[in-house]
Amino acid sequence: SARADYQISAKDQLNVRYFWVNNGPYVSATGGGILFDNWSGFGLTSKNLSSSYTRILSSSLVNVFGFNINYWHDYRTTQNNTFNVNSIIPQDPAPQAGLGGLPTITMSGFTTMQDQPGSADVNHNQTITDSLNWQKGKHTVKGGLSLTRISAVNRQNSTPYRGSFTFNGTYSGESFADFLLGDITSSSYTTSNFTMDDVNYRTAYYVQDDWRVTSRLTVNAGLRYEYETPWEKRNDLAYWSQSLNALVVVQGNAVPAFANVVPMVSGKSLGVTNSNYIDLGKKNFAPRLGMAYRPFNTSHFVIRASYGIFYNPMSEYDDQIDARDLGLNPPFRATYVFNAPAGAPTITWSNPFPGQGSASGTANPSVYGITPNFHAGYEQNWNFTTEWEALHNYVVRTSYLGSKGTHLPITIDVNEPVLGPGTIQTLRQYQPFSDVYLYQSTRNDILNQAQLGVTHRTGHGLEFGFEYSFTKDLTPNYNGVLPYDSYNVRLDRGNSPQYSRNYLVANYIYNIPIGKGQAVLGNVSNGLNRLVGGWQLGGIVTVASGHYVCITTNSKETGYQYPTCTPRANIVGNPAVANQTQYQWFNPAAYAVPSSVYVYGNSAPYSMQSPGNFNWDAALYKHTTITERIRMEIRMEAFNDLNHANLSSLQANVSNSQLGVSTGRSGSRVVEFGGRLSF
Numbered sequence: 001s002a003r004a005d006y007q008i009s010a011k012d013q014l015n016v017r018y019f020w021v022n023n024g025p026y027v028s029a030t031g032g033g034i035l036f037d038n039w040s041g042f043g044l045t046s047k048n049l050s051s052s053y054t055r056i057l058s059s060s061l062v063n064v065f066g067f068n069i070n071y072w073h074d075y076r077t078t079q080n081n082t083f084n085v086n087s088i089i090p091q092d093p094a095p096q097a098g099l100g101g102l103p104t105i106t107m108s109g110f111t112t113m114q115d116q117p118g119s120a121d122v123n124h125n126q127t128i129t130d131s132l133n134w135q136k137g138k139h140t141v142k143g144g145l146s147l148t149r150i151s152a153v154n155r156q157n158s159t160p161y162r163g164s165f166t167f168n169g170t171y172s173g174e175s176f177a178d179f180l181l182g183d184i185t186s187s188s189y190t191t192s193n194f195t196m197d198d199v200n201y202r203t204a205y206y207v208q209d210d211w212r213v214t215s216r217l218t219v220n221a222g223l224r225y226e227y228e229t230p231w232e233k234r235n236d237l238a239y240w241s242q243s244l245n246a247l248v249v250v251q252g253n254a255v256p257a258f259a260n261v262v263p264m265v266s267g268k269s270l271g272v273t274n275s276n277y278i279d280l281g282k283k284n285f286a287p288r289l290g291m292a293y294r295p296f297n298t299s300h301f302v303i304r305a306s307y308g309i310f311y312n313p314m315s316e317y318d319d320q321i322d323a324r325d326l327g328l329n330p331p332f333r334a335t336y337v338f339n340a341p342a343g344a345p346t347i348t349w350s351n352p353f354p355g356q357g358s359a360s361g362t363a364n365p366s367v368y369g370i371t372p373n374f375h376a377g378y379e380q381n382w383n384f385t386t387e388w389e390a391l392h393n394y395v396v397r398t399s400y401l402g403s404k405g406t407h408l409p410i411t412i413d414v415n416e417p418v419l420g421p422g423t424i425q426t427l428r429q430y431q432p433f434s435d436v437y438l439y440q441s442t443r444n445d446i447l448n449q450a451q452l453g454v455t456h457r458t459g460h461g462l463e464f465g466f467e468y469s470f471t472k473d474l475t476p477n478y479n480g481v482l483p484y485d486s487y488n489v490r491l492d493r494g495n496s497p498q499y500s501r502n503y504l505v506a507n508y509i510y511n512i513p514i515g516k517g518q519a520v521l522g523n524v525s526n527g528l529n530r531l532v533g534g535w536q537l538g539g540i541v542t543v544a545s546g547h548y549v550c551i552t553t554n555s556k557e558t559g560y561q562y563p564t565c566t567p568r569a570n571i572v573g574n575p576a577v578a579n580q581t582q583y584q585w586f587n588p589a590a591y592a593v594p595s596s597v598y599v600y601g602n603s604a605p606y607s608m609q610s611p612g613n614f615n616w617d618a619a620l621y622k623h624t625t626i627t628e629r630i631r632m633e634i635r636m637e638a639f640n641d642l643n644h645a646n647l648s649s650l651q652a653n654v655s656n657s658q659l660g661v662s663t664g665r666s667g668s669r670v671v672e673f674g675g676r677l678s679f
Contacts, residue, residue, distance in 0.1 A: 382401070544612055
């Protein structure tokens with residue numbers, strides 16, 4: 001890292017920062033350490049250059065201009081990355097630059113020879129900012145803008161990576177002999193590898209006024225506007241249109257294998273380009289309000305409140321959507337398979353892909369789509385807090401916090417087969433496609449939380465803090481996975497498994513009043529004080545209710561997708577029990593397997609609260625001043641001091657004979673001793 005600050009004049013200052021981090025490469029022997037199938041390096045290289053120029057325009061007006069460049073390279077390099085199979089087999093498409101390696105060579109009875117696929121991500125971000133700060137009387141006004149350009153490049157070899165060749169001994173009776181002779185049983189290759197090269201532009205403007213209305217009241221009011229362009233794809237782009245039940249090919253060249261197989265429409269004929277295939281919305285106004293008020297004209301009681309809207313920029317790929325898939329869609333690449341007939345070999349190293357071959361996976365392909373009105377998601381956050389010094393050195397804080405997410409991304413399989421008997425493909429609504437993953441911005445969630453905190457500052461050698469929170473988070477519960485039923489996504493709405501409904505933590509530290517100047521043995525000599533004085537107790541106590549789990553069943557129908565927390569069981573009674581124990585945490589008779597594999601269970605997601613957690617960590621410290629310059633500390637720390645065992649591993653599958661039983665326990669006391677000498 002490097003830093004430079006230059007005071008140009010009394011009114012002008014320039015600041016420059018530079019950071020460079022190289023994390024890797026790290027070798028991964030996934031292939032067992034042999035000469036292939038390993039990773040030669042995982043790693044991340046990051047570089048950042050930031051600069052700012054500050055100009056004092058007047059005693060009340062200051063302008064700050066900023067420029068920032070951020071670069072990062074995330075790489076996963078193959079073991080034999082410099083080997084280009086195309087130099088030996090010209091018909092095999094060349095691998096991505098720097099991602100070379102062996103093709104897949106399969107011999108019956110032998111370890112498959114291959115290299116990892118490899119990939120590389122390179123991102124460039126450039127941001128220009130400017131802010132103007134103006135102070136006038138009781139007002140401090142801030143305004144500014146931000147302009148950002150993001151470039152995202154992803155390169156990867158498409159399957160079968162660098163071609164695939166199979167030898168099974170058809171011609172010589174031994175697969176290895178066929179390999180030495182170059183008599184191939186079957187081969188395959190992909191028509192091209194994948195490169196994503198996308199650009200995204202983001203602009204933001206804001207103004208904010210911090211107004212000190214009176215000596216007791218301060219109000220903060222601001223407005224922010226954000227606009228984001230769609231990710232402009234500079235390579236292949238096609239998406240599935242629900243209204244047309246066809247692939248809209250915006251740009252890129254279709255391979256012949258998909259002609260007359262899947263319905264396709266030219267984006268140009270619809271007026272669709274790489275910059276308007278979605279509309280993220282232009283009404284992205286984000287107000288911000290805040291206040292601090294002392295109603296009794298004293299610092300012992302303060303009320304604070306705030307509300308704000310915060311937009312979530314559409315990332316290129318995250319846990320919900322992966323816009324790379326719009327470039328991986330048909331019809332841009334296909335896999336051709338060649339099978340040699342019995343008799344004389346027709347597939348050889350000199351002619352590994354004879355004739356036309358047969359296209360694999362083109363008849364009923366899985367495709368990705370995105371709704372044209374895919375909006376930018378946003379969060380509404382609010383809180384109301386009171387702080388009261390009820391007694392000297394005792395502060396009580398109460399808070400109510402809330403958050404509501406709107407237009408958040410979700411992936412839905414709109415071509416999910418309807419539950420019922422029959423061939424899976426015939427039960428799909430949109431033919432001739434298989435799964436159709438449609439990116440939408442229809443997910444909503446809401447969180448409410450109440451907090452109570454008590455803090456005691458130093459007094460009589462004792463300090464302690466107490467924090468309690470009650471949280472209720474209702475969410476669709478399909479982060480990163482498909483909904484339970486894509487035709488009724490509300491079936492997934494329920495408690496979040498990420499939060500404990502009740503959570504309490506208390507901490508304390510107590511200086512034992514023994515030794516010189518203390519209540520006990522306050523007049524001892526310095527020598528004796530080194531032995532009896534300087535003792536201190538401390539600890540942290542945590543009590544939390546359990547996380548929520550789903551009651552599931554093993555009853556499944558082949559061919560259907562069952563995301564996390566599915567398939568769920570039917571609820572047929574009251575799961576509550578009078579006395580929860582390890583062997584009956586809930587009433588197992590309250591749940592049953594659905595009457596048919598073609599019926600969704602009606603129990604709510606994450607409806608059962610698992611056993612909670614209790615833990616007390618305690619410590620004893622001894623501080624001793626040996627001389628003016630030498631101090632010693634000895635400490636004993638006991639984690640889970642009471643050796644309390646918390647219940648775990650709640651069995652929540654109705655197909656398990658131990659349904660409702662907590663089959664595990666966790667937690668054991670760990671004691672550590674340590675010392676430190678400071679001089």
